[in-house]
Amino acid sequence: MDNIVYEIELAARGAGEIVRNAHGLDLGIENKEGRANFVTKYDTMVQDYLVNRLGKILPDARFLGEESGLDQFQSGADKGYLFVIDPIDGTTNFIHNMHPHVVSIGLFKDGVPWAGVVYAPATDELFSAQKGQGAYENGCRIHSSTRPLSENIMLVGSSGFSLEAYSISQKMAFEFQSKCQGIRSLGSSEYSLCMIASGRVGGYTEMRLGLWDFAAGSVILEEAGGTVTDFYRRPLTYREGCGIVALCKGIAQDPQMPDTGAYMTLWSQA
Ligand code: IPD
Ligand code: CA
Ligand code: CA
Helix, strand or coil, rough: HHHHHHHHHHHHHHHHHHHHCCCCCCCCCCCCEEEEEEECHHCCCCCCCHHHHHHHCCCHHHHHHCCCCCCCCCCCCCEEEEEEEEEEHHHHHHHHHCCEEEEEEEEEECCCCEEEEECCCEEEEEEEEECCCCCCCECCCCCCCCCCCHHHHEEECCCCCCHHHHHHHHHHHHHHHHCEEEECCCCCHHHHHHHHCCCCCCCCEEEEEEEHHCCHHHHHHHHCEEEEEEECCCCCCCCCCEEEECCHHHHHHHHHCHHHHHHHHHHHHH
């Protein structure tokens, strides 16, 4: 089984090579549905590459991915293996030649995350985990922080898809700011989860994400001792996208942690 994760790591590196070599070329940028939602020809190219390569590792596996019409959890996908792919997470950063942008591959077994690989080609950082086997960054074991909120940096995703959600996120960021050492927004949800897993930051929230935005990072973070829930701090269903609250060990138990559910309720009433 360890071999499967290693093969997925090689596939992620292969995809990362395509992303790295794209800089300076025509990216073929197009608008997708909604606000500030872009796709480049490299998003589709990398997803096609991964479906082909990962299909050779586990021929019976199904696929769910952000591009090419694969974005729904199909009936029957809760049995056996399912790859959940975001070919480039952080496309807007990629377009502007900014870090982070990552290749992200989650592998579900019987409907729940079983392994995850996240590769950042610009910095050659590779994060991976398999259920029950711990989380790793470039082969070294990683652990999430045990420090409380007051001794950590927090990531608040900008929720740029909706100005209303953005405005409520900023209110929540204000409350975090008053209780922690600073707020950042990185532009890649999967990389944000890996930053908590590696102990660099304490937590991350974003009001709405696709399943592919947290499929790999959630298993990496949980194997590093952190937690990933919805805004009401309930377990995720892993059947569709949602808002997420990802926390290191120290903050998950911290009474100073804001009531994120109250902000989600505010958005649902807006
Ligand atoms: C986006 C990134 C970003 C988050 C957006 C996502 P994409 O994914 O993860 O951090 O704020 O909501 O859609 O479009 O770059 O794959
Ligand atoms: Ca994404
Ligand atoms: Ca993407």
